[in-house]
Amino acid sequence: MLKKSLESVLTSQESNELISAFDQIGNIIIVRIPDSLLSKKKIIGETLLNEVKIVKSVFYQSSAVEGDFRTRNLEILAGEDNTETEYKEFGCKFIVDVENAFFSPRLSTERERIAKLTQDGEVITNMFAGVGMFSIMAAKKKKCTVYSLDLNPIASKLCERNIAINKLAGEVISINGNASKIIEEQLIDKSDRTLTLLPERSDEFLDSAISTTKNGGIIHYYSHIHADKKSEAGKLTEEHYKKITPVKSEILGSKIVRAVGPRYYQTVVDVKITK
Numbered sequence: 001m002l003k004k005s006l007e008s009v010l011t012s013q014e015s016n017e018l019i020s021a022f023d024q025i026g027n028i029i030i031v032r033i034p035d036s037l038l039s040k041k042k043i044i045g046e047t048l049l050n051e052v053k054i055v056k057s058v059f060y061q062s063s064a065v066e067g068d069f070r071t072r073n074l075e076i077l078a079g080e081d082n083t084e085t086e087y088k089e090f091g092c093k094f095i096v097d098v099e100n101a102f103f104s105p106r107l108s109t110e111r112e113r114i115a116k117l118t119q120d121g122e123v124i125t126n127m128f129a130g131v132g133m134f135s136i137m138a139a140k141k142k143k144c145t146v147y148s149l150d151l152n153p154i155a156s157k158l159c160e161r162n163i164a165i166n167k168l169a170g171e172v173i174s175i176n177g178n179a180s181k182i183i184e185e186q187l188i189d190k191s192d193r194t195l196t197l198l199p200e201r202s203d204e205f206l207d208s209a210i211s212t213t214k215n216g217g218i219i220h221y222y223s224h225i226h227a228d229k230k231s232e233a234g235k236l237t238e239e240h241y242k243k244i245t246p247v248k249s250e251i252l253g254s255k256i257v258r259a260v261g262p263r264y265y266q267t268v269v270d271v272k273i274t275k
């Protein structure tokens with residue numbers, strides 16, 4: 001569909017280069033444009049805005065996802081210069097701000113997996129929760145309590161709005177600040193399930209993840225790993241986890257969440273800890 005929209009302005013080879021670089025989030029399209037096509041960025045934006053019916057804004061992603069808040073710079077190509085939109089996933093509604101708080105539609109399969117694993121009555125610590133995607137999906141699916149922590153004040157505020165629109169007040173609790181400090185002060189030995197979705201820095205936060213998790217609880221330990229063979233990425237992360245963990249851990253499974261570069265993967269290892 002996007003490819004067809006661009007037929008009039010790009011050759012077939014040029015639009016092939018672009019296709020995997022699109023994300024449509026609510027009424028916003030974000031496109032990463034290779035250097036070779038930068039001179040055509042405005043016409044790409046205007047064409048997409050005109051051709052894709054519900055789209056109100058087309059942005060060009062002009063930086064990588066970076067910094068403590070894992071955000072990116074966007075440049076408006078066509079339409080309204082508004083980075084906030086409503087996004088629906090798995091029966092939940094979310095207000096997201098695609099420039100000022102981390103959000104990726106590419107984690108939807110993993111969010112659904114965690115929501116399905118969650119059991120009624122669980123307490124969850126979501127250490128790097130962003131706008132509360134994992135927290136809200138789990139709490140919508142099961143009767144649980146989720147502490148949704150994030151350092152970025154804009155992400156925590158959006159999480160509060162998302163709690164309200166999904167009617168989950170009291171079930172999801174948004175707390176702004178450094179996850180390690182919040183855990184140390186309020187959440188020691190609280191959770192049955194802990195998420196560490198800051199994959200670049202999981203090792204640094206493993207002690208805090210263990211502190212918030214009860215004896216017998218589960219940690220979903222996310223990581224980035226280089227692997228020559230895709231099939232080995234999960235096992236390599238398991239080995240890495242076993243090397244660094246200070247507690248007795250039963251590995252329940254591991255998998256690739258998504259590819260993040262050539263021979264570079266985001267992975268998750270599910271572990272049950274004894275302490």
Ligand SMILES: C[S@@+](CC[C@H](N)C(=O)[O-])C[C@H]1O[C@@H](n2cnc3c(N)ncnc32)[C@H](O)[C@@H]1O
Pocket residue numbers: 068069070101102103104107127128129130131132133134149150151152155177178179180197198199
């Ligand atoms: C990769 S994003 C994950 C967001 C969310 N789990 C999702 O899937 O949409 C990582 C998040 O960690 C937050 N963050 C970074 N350092 C943090 C810290 N020390 N404590 C709490 N949150 C932190 C960032 O602001 C960012 O929103």
